[in-house]
Amino acid sequence: MTAINFAWSELGGDPALLSRVSTSAREGALQGRLPVRELARACVGACALAAAELGARRAGRADVPRVRVDDGAVAAAFHSERHLQVDGRAPVVFAPLSRFWRTADGWVRTHANYPHHRARLLDVLGVPEDVAAVEAALARRSSLEVEEAVYEAGGLAVALRTPQEWAAHEQAAEVGRRPLVERGRLDSAPARVLPPLDGPVLLPAAGLRVLDLTRVLAGPVATRTLALLGADVLRLDPPHLPELPDQHADTGFGKRSALLDLTADRRTFEELLARADVVVTGYRPGALDRFGLSPEALAERRPGLVVAQVSAWGAYGPWRGRRGFDSLVQVATGIAALEGSAGQPGALPAQALDHGTGYLLAAAVLRALTEQSYEGGGRSVRLALARTAGWLVRDVEADGPGDASYDGPGPWLTETDSALGRLRHALPPVSFDGGPADWARPPVPWGSGPARWV
Template identity: 45%
Template sequence: MDERVPRRWWTGPFDVERLARTTVEGLCGAADELATSRGFEVTVGTTPELIAASFAAYENLRRDGRAPAVWAELSGFVAARDGWVRLHGNYPHHAAVIREVLGVDGRRGLERAASRWNASDLEEAITAAGGVAVAVRTRTHWEAHPQARAASDAPWSEVSDRGDRPGPGGPADRRPGRGAGHGGFEAADGHERGGRNLLEGVRVLDLTRVIAGPTCSQVLACLGADVLRIDPPQRPEILEQHLSTGMGKRSAEVDLRRDADRVRTLAADADVILTGYRPGALERFGLGTEALEAIAPQAVIVSLSAWGEGGPWGRRIGFDSIVQAATGIAVDCGTADRPGALPVQALDHASGHLMAARVLEALARSRACTIRISLLGAAHQLLSGPPPPEVEPAALGIPRVRLDSAVGTLDLVPPPLLIDGRTIERPVGDYGAADASWRG
């Protein structure tokens, strides 16, 4: 990356553009390596417009012309007695915890109730009850926190090589054809995808939610992989989140409490397994990282966490906005009166693209790897990086593609990859409508 390229997309004290460009350029390099390994002669690239728009894919979604609501009523910053707390109540079960702990129904009652708590006490009370909240900390306060100390030397991504794996498409090399021109997928304009089917024959089991993990699996799906995402029926994904990262995937619902065997069977035949639940959450179903390594020794396994897997918060739930608030990013992005946030959920999107790059690299090299990535690692990248150049940002266009779906007409930002100068969008499948089985 040319370090002389000025910031020109967003405002704020952090060089978010540098983080975005670096991760997407790394993804382009990994896709190029994969193409070479699979005999495709293609050109892989991106544009500033695609990168910037994709880092706000959810906000840029339009369904029948309408934008989604980004934050639920009980999400966001609330003033406590001695500081600020960031709450995450977008999911109904997390919102229910906030209501129960504070004894409130709506936002007005929330503000009054929170003002009677110390910030750290409210953080702990909501977290202990199964909700998501964090006291807003300065950088100095975060650096003294036990979790910051535990993760201070941890890399953003850690790759453990477990040895050779079979051919790029699994034990049977499931591709019906090799090289450019054998994709078998027709684009909406009638042109064969060809080189955009770099991952044809690759099976990806997607056990992730929210933004980062689904961003990764969407890239893999749009490069031709058979991506099967599994969600619990009792806690469905927010529909707009599924739509904004759902290109090319099949979506199925499986209750692990009753049918974990089915998912373990799927894992045994997968080439790539992505997990993004709180560390430890899948262990009781026999789907923890070590169990997956035994079930699927051939697979590239990615474990995504909020805080890293060690330290006192290693098994704590977290989201992009929560990590921002804990680490000092929110304070630096705010004013003297109120904390703020990055212009986009950069920790999520950057981590998702890094996940995809590491997967493509492992497949290109025919390695079975276990890859660990955390949102905290992305935050540390921003916090330790240089400040942005002192130039005014310029407005960039928002490249969207229009797709029909069962829930309306969708205008979506495709993944930030160009193959031979063309975007790699795919149709969005219906949420929860697929069978929990592999194709072919």
């Protein structure tokens, strides 16, 4: 089964619609030892097909628009955080302490982009913020010792494992038992009646309100995609956890941004929820439950809601409560070992677990909305970076040479003026006949808008 066939099947899509998808394969795009190009193409293609399907449903069309997936556009989009420039300035992608380190018995990778994670790492090691001091401290400890000590302190460090070592881990077994896309029903709400579409551009998510409670990359990529497709996306962040500016700019296209303290201002959140159609969360499993934000609790207060969740390790198993990022999941699941050479760990050519999972999450939301328009019922969808990693390592098959070569991202980059400055950015890779070619508006400064629907 090809990668896109598998992804579409996991989304519950009609296999007959796959004939609407065409691909421009480009040799050299997302080049790696693992079939990253094929995974990326499948995730974007499935998302575009889900958008086209919902668009046809809302436009009253019998035929689903044709979908075009170009490896060049996909490769540019999967590097969007690297291609972004603000007034000509290159982005800050990884902080100096976010990297691989040698330990007494192997390797560990840390993630210290956020100040609070950086502080916890340094506290565990008992050293100042100095690369040489961190290097010396880690060299005296074992990889697993560092992993556990930093986790216990609320920081982020993961030991390098081979695919075989990960396969023997209890978390890998739990992840492997789940489908790539977990889908469920939350209630028996009546069928969703979506207003028909009649504008010059086919926007499948037009008129839908999406509460975006995500951070970092996979969740924001999903909600950025829903914004492209016409949704009113309102990202909410706690005031005490500022987002990294370049990361916010890259994933903020088409959205509004507001600050909300869920502890102090529940009334505002409940007012937003009462008019929301979709809630997307990207915090570690269980972190939002104390605020009444589990899928079941949300659906009880807002019947017919679509709740989409994404996490690093999955909502099950011994690591279900752990924080994680794409780079760390690559290290734990054996990807970094497979992509390495000469005794050094490596990495995928892009943060493909984040981006790929993000497009799949958006696709799952779109498919849930389509299913609701026929069958009704609130829906839950859930994905995990570790499950996407397992799909890449075990099941995605490499295809043959491309029809053309990938000569760089140039054709798929553009420039846009914004309140943040002049932005150079990647164009969206989700493409279907009559659909949008770019976002309707650029990103706004973090937390700059009101916490209300327009």
